[in-house]
């Protein structure tokens with residue numbers, strides 16, 4: 001199977017940018033262009049300050065950019081010239097109309113499909129890279145067939161992306177699997193083989209899995225639902241551990257030794273975040289509901305219910321531990337990104353925790369090594385940040401004052417004069433802090449609320465801290 005000459009990816013975000021950079025790196029003979037309607041995003045991809053932070057991404061982009069990797073806003077020209085068109089646009093949860101708060105908003109997808117139809121001629125392979133509801137390929141085919149001219153033929157493939165933010169480059173370098181779904185026709189099979197040949201430039205053949213279109217589309221939603229379900233399961237057990245004196249880390253370790261269960265993704269925490277887990281489960285729930293599968297919908301809905309409960313429980317625990325009031329108390333927030341090694345704050349549990357504390361009158365001093373102040377303020381609904389985070393404006397919280405928030409440039413500054421600190425992201429640098437020094441600069445008694453069970457709680461207690469860990473036995 002001969003390799004395609006030109007690939008274009010519509011959408012230069014957390015998925016489009018890194019995946020295309022890795023294709024360019026591993027397929028020097030293919031010209032790869034990532035296009036986007038956002039000029040600031042494309043300018044950032046073409047600069048030394050990339051729009052997203054991922055370990056190792058800078059090196060890959062700088063090695064290929066200008067050789068066989070390009071970033072452009074000229075969507076039409078690049079799409080017209082491409083053999084394979086990946087579509088990696090955002091598919092957020094709908095905010096209004098039928099299915100609001102549940103269904104995926106496919107506005108960006110449809111607009112990308114109409115754009116493809118408008119400028120395409122000859123034969124092209126269209127690849128769903130975005131996470132989409134099952135049967136989206138059918139809708140895309142209808143849009144392409146009814147809007148394009150008669151000289152355009154195509155196959156639509158589903159190739160969902162399983163990378164995790166923070167480890168995107170290593171995930172893409174050695175994926176557990178690459179999944180390609182296509183139609184059972186001659187042309188469909190050839191299209192699948194063509195895309196597989198691209199990945200097989202660096203992914204072992206046995207890791208490239210082929211399926212029918214609908215299985216591939218559903219697999220992505222199912223994979224995220226199962227991962228999030230595991231976290232919610234451990235979080236539900238963490239509440240039970242605190243009530244009984246059991247230790248969730250000991251429980252997780254022991255159950256993970258069962259090879260049928262495995263040891264990954266068994267940590268309890270303040271809750272999961274990120275742009276995908278909640279969105280994809282809500283979408284799954286919506287699909288089940290619309291198919292009349294009420295019990296199935298209810299089953300998956302509980303994963304979200306538990307996640308919300310965990311965030312609220314954490315805030316309540318902080319307030320009750322600090323003598324039932326945080327009014328006018330300074331609290332240091334260490335970490336705002338939804339996980340370490342990313343600057344992404346979409347759906348981060350820090351938003352709900354910070355809002356909960358602010359609503360109760362606390363003054364927050366927030367530090368995150370990779371999240372800039374304007375983004376933090378925007379997520380807390382206080383500032384104006386004109387990036388592509390429209391959902392950040394959706395639920396303005398009344399009564400929170402901008403002055404109640406300070407954003408510091410070090411963990412030590414955030415901790416200084418605070419009554420308590422909350423670890424909300426598991427950044428390595430928080431493990432390495434000198435907690436003897438941190439203790440000295442805090443108001444006494446000094447509280448630590450470890451929302452990631454990152455620290456050595458016994459060592460902290462010896463220094464003098466009052467410590468709360470998720471699912472850990474409480475201080476005597």
Ligand code: NAD
Nearest residue numbers: 011012013014015036037038089090091108112130131161
């Ligand atoms: P993102 O918001 O970071 O990027 C999407 C980009 O698409 C934006 O820059 C936007 O300007 C651009 N865009 C929208 N419509 C366009 C159009 N018509 N033409 C050109 N550009 C357009 O989103 P993301 O995090 O990269 O996610 C993309 C998709 O991949 C989503 O469906 C998401 O669910 C899925 N996904 C995300 C992750 C993740 O970790 N972020 C992982 C796997 C899958």
